[in-house]
Amino acid sequence: MNLTTTSAPTGTAPGPKNSFPLGNLRAFRADPLQFVYQCAGKYGDLAGVDMGPRTLFIASHPELAQEVLVNQRETYIKMQRPDGKPVGLQLILGNGLVTNTDPASWLVQRRMMQPMFHRREIAAMGGKIQAAGQRLLANWQTAPRPGEPINVAQEMMQVTLDIITSTMFSANVLAQASEVGPAVSTAAHFTFGRETNPFSLPLSWPTPANRRFAQAREYLDGLIYRLIEERRTSGQQFGDLLDMLLAAQDEETGRGMSDQQLRDEVITIFAAGHETTSNALSWTWHLLAQHPHVRQRLQKELDDVLGGRTPGVEDLAALPYTQAVLEESLRICPPVPAVPRQAAHDTVLAGFPIPAGSRIIVSIYNIHRHPACWPDPETFNPERFLPGHPERPHRLAFMPFGAGPRLCIGNHLAMIEGTLLLAMIAQKYELEPVPGHPVVPEVAITLRPKYGLLMTRRARGAH
Numbered sequence: 001m002n003l004t005t006t007s008a009p010t011g012t013a014p015g016p017k018n019s020f021p022l023g024n025l026r027a028f029r030a031d032p033l034q035f036v037y038q039c040a041g042k043y044g045d046l047a048g049v050d051m052g053p054r055t056l057f058i059a060s061h062p063e064l065a066q067e068v069l070v071n072q073r074e075t076y077i078k079m080q081r082p083d084g085k086p087v088g089l090q091l092i093l094g095n096g097l098v099t100n101t102d103p104a105s106w107l108v109q110r111r112m113m114q115p116m117f118h119r120r121e122i123a124a125m126g127g128k129i130q131a132a133g134q135r136l137l138a139n140w141q142t143a144p145r146p147g148e149p150i151n152v153a154q155e156m157m158q159v160t161l162d163i164i165t166s167t168m169f170s171a172n173v174l175a176q177a178s179e180v181g182p183a184v185s186t187a188a189h190f191t192f193g194r195e196t197n198p199f200s201l202p203l204s205w206p207t208p209a210n211r212r213f214a215q216a217r218e219y220l221d222g223l224i225y226r227l228i229e230e231r232r233t234s235g236q237q238f239g240d241l242l243d244m245l246l247a248a249q250d251e252e253t254g255r256g257m258s259d260q261q262l263r264d265e266v267i268t269i270f271a272a273g274h275e276t277t278s279n280a281l282s283w284t285w286h287l288l289a290q291h292p293h294v295r296q297r298l299q300k301e302l303d304d305v306l307g308g309r310t311p312g313v314e315d316l317a318a319l320p321y322t323q324a325v326l327e328e329s330l331r332i333c334p335p336v337p338a339v340p341r342q343a344a345h346d347t348v349l350a351g352f353p354i355p356a357g358s359r360i361i362v363s364i365y366n367i368h369r370h371p372a373c374w375p376d377p378e379t380f381n382p383e384r385f386l387p388g389h390p391e392r393p394h395r396l397a398f399m400p401f402g403a404g405p406r407l408c409i410g411n412h413l414a415m416i417e418g419t420l421l422l423a424m425i426a427q428k429y430e431l432e433p434v435p436g437h438p439v440v441p442e443v444a445i446t447l448r449p450k451y452g453l454l455m456t457r458r459a460r461g462a463h
């Protein structure tokens with residue numbers, strides 16, 4: 001693949017042309033996942049899609065991911081508006097770690113929080129992760145009755161919410177879980193909708209969608225500010241992320257964070273830290289139910305290694321197949337299917353011109369299915385991730401957590417938590433789909449099952 005950025009560009013990137021004022025916007029918005037996937041199939045690794053006044057570029061090759069997210073990271077910046085008004089996820093996350101567009105202050109934030117997310121620190125949180133898994137399993141023993149369908153997507157949301165709040169904020173918001181899920185979902189749909197619609201009405205207009213979003217934001221703000229306030233008034237120290245954020249001081253002024261900045265950091269970790277892992281697990285249960293031979297092999301590993309004992313972080317190294325199942329699920333259904341960027345100035349990618357201000361998405365979903373990287377890409381086959389399997393042709397052929405400096409800070413937490421929960425639950429239960437319940441992938445920033453995931457659970461016998 002030719003990635004030369006110095007030679008004079010020739011022509012424009014191939015892609016669906018459309019002379020209507022909105023270009024391909026309608027087709028894109030109707031089914032973004034399939035639209036973007038089909039573009040790669042038809043037009044190749046870099047497609048340019050007419051979106052009315054602008055072209056949207058879709059990068060579907062690991063080398064392009066390397067170029068956009070790593071090598072040319074100063075050219076391809078996080079999305080921002082020239083007038084500085086919030087755009088996309090900034091509408092809900094403000095200026096937190098995910099959405100901060102200022103390289104200098106982002107670096108300060110990242111350096112401050114990084115120590116909390118080192119693998120060793122996360123491993124030390126194993127007990128809290130295990131306890132949350134046990135709370136879920138205890139619930140499943142009683143309510144609802146065995147055999148009655150449960151919404152597995154909701155259950156996963158609840159347990160990952162339990163984990164993110166207990167590990168990072170030493171708090172328990174389980175009582176509010178049934179309201180948090182819908183509020184996060186409303187916010188995700190709304191921000192994604194605005195990101196992909198250049199004609200959105202101003203936020204101040206009282207449209208039903210604007211009102212729903214304002215309510216969701218108010219609800220989440222209330223929850224986050226309560227969390228912060230309770231810690232401030234209690235004066236207790238837990239050595240967690242919240243303590244660290246409250247103690248952080250500006251090197252020059254010695255001042256702590258403003259309430260707004262604190263809120264932005266906390267809501268960022270709160271939202272980014274549970275919704276993604278929850279979707280990863282939901283898709284894993286769905287895929288396991290479709291592939292009974294994989295489930296059997298998973299159960300065998302769990303039974304052989306654990307012999308019925310509850311797994312802990314120290315067992316993970318002895319559970320390679322369990323981890324491979326999670327990784328293969330992250331490949332097929334990446335919870336963050338694409339990462340967006342914006343060209344800071346005119347540039348050239350793979351020999352094609354990219355005008356300043358263009359949006360470019362690195363499609364993780366497409367890269368994870370690239371036929372040059374993945375033989376038989378649609379097949380769910382965890383063995384791809386076992387030692388001894390042929391090496392992948394590119395480091396970024398598998399990149400569920402992104403790449404470059406903006407790589408997911410929570411990657412170790414997600415992998416440890418995901419593998420442990422998978423082991424704890426698969427050891428005890430088999431989950432079966434409810435016949436007739438549609439399982440439809442939907443993109444709203446993250447990739448989630450649109451109608452939830454109705455399944456019945458069957459307790460496994462003693463081992």
Ligand code: HEM
Nearest residue numbers: 097098272273276277280336339401402406408409410414
């Ligand atoms: C399976 C679970 C997860 C997936 C698939 C995932 C995926 C991603 C991806 C693709 C990015 C890069 C976004 C970009 O480049 O624009 C990212 C960034 C980020 N993620 Fe995750 N994530 C997961 C779990 C978590 C968890 C558990 C946390 C927190 C505890 C977290 C916090 C963040 C933050 C704060 C960033 C922004 C980092 C920065 O810009 O410096 N994520 N994540």
